[in-house]
Amino acid sequence: MKLVILNYGVGNIKSIQFAFDRLGVTAVLSSDAEEIKAADKIIFPGVGEASSAMKKLREAGLEDVITKLNQPVLGICLGMQLMCRKLEEGNTNGLGIFDLAVKRFSTSVKVPQMGWNTITNLKSKLFEDISDKEYMYLVHSYYVEENENTIATTDYELPYASAIQKDNFYGVQFHPEKSGKLGEKILLNFLNL
């Protein structure tokens, strides 16, 4: 199993690496196109601001590399959002793997949503042995509306897509690497896809 975490100078990737260490899998940080293409599984991390993250992705020359991948890719938090078409944050275009828009929560709720919330209507092998309404840790100000690619739903202001899937591309809005044992189970499920 060759697991690569995309390294494009964004965010706290240590936590993800450590989570896989706990599962007994060594994840390699890489921004090298050939190494990424040769991996069995790929993690697309991201925290921080969308437009600057997208800029870094472009500078690292990874835009085309990611969209053309055929092996399972898991986008986490901003990583998931960057796989979408259009992001309200910084008025940025994403990779467009998912033809979806990423919008900001309104001021009717506290922003960011910070803490543990449930995931429901689970529809993917990614959630094997995870029961409905389990808690995951989330920290985000922007969300993806429910859509045909939704594989998990969370309710905050409105029911939104907290996980999406299209072909080999998976995205989760929550942080499995910070969501206790159940989060680790989701990472393990990803490795077993």
Added chain:
Amino acid sequence: MLTKRIIPCLDIKNGRTVKGVNFVNLIDAGDPLALAKQYAEVGADELVFLDISATLEGRKTMLEMVLKVAAQVNIPFTVGGGISTVEDVDALLHCGADKVSINSSAIKRPILINELSQKFGSQCVVVAIDAKQIDGKWVVHLAGGTIPTELELFDWAKEVAQRGAGEILFTSMDNDGTKAGFANEALAKLSALVNIPIIASGGAGSVQHFTDTFIKGKSDAALAASVFHFGEIPIPTLKQELKNNSIQVRL
């Protein structure tokens, strides 16, 4: 629904927990890693580590501790104490901390909040505010509550939110250590005033106090130290009781 969070706070000096901890089944109660793991096991939602080391050597040890915690603990944690530059934060996040908490440095140089939220995102910037009532006014204090400032709690809270703080950790110095409950009136006012999560701190003594701060104080999270460290309020009991009171918690 998003749950209310329960957050144990550990004071760290030179890589060891201080202020006394009395934990059953813990061989070394001074070891922050062992404590953190235990808290994660019993259902703490997050952890806060407060570095009270005064020396440079102590700060370096803190980074090593953060690395160990990040490697072995699978819930989010915040590190605070003595953080005053973008470089400090960069180093902590690199070691795997999820958030940082700043206090005095934000008062001395408020633009630090902007710098941090722009560089690392609001989600990892917690601004801690210590305040106490003087002549009916909530006066913000710095340096661990030892020096009063010109700032008033609610004005300062508004400013830190505008500058990009992702969360406010409010400690009422009037309530801290009393075990008589949180400063719910001020907390509720804060919660209505700013649109970011508020962590209540100072005054936890009973399960009822937690219920009160979530209902009356409209707090999003509650932080405590001694009631957890000395096993006075076991976290599973607390959460079950909160659930019985129709407060959303993760069990």
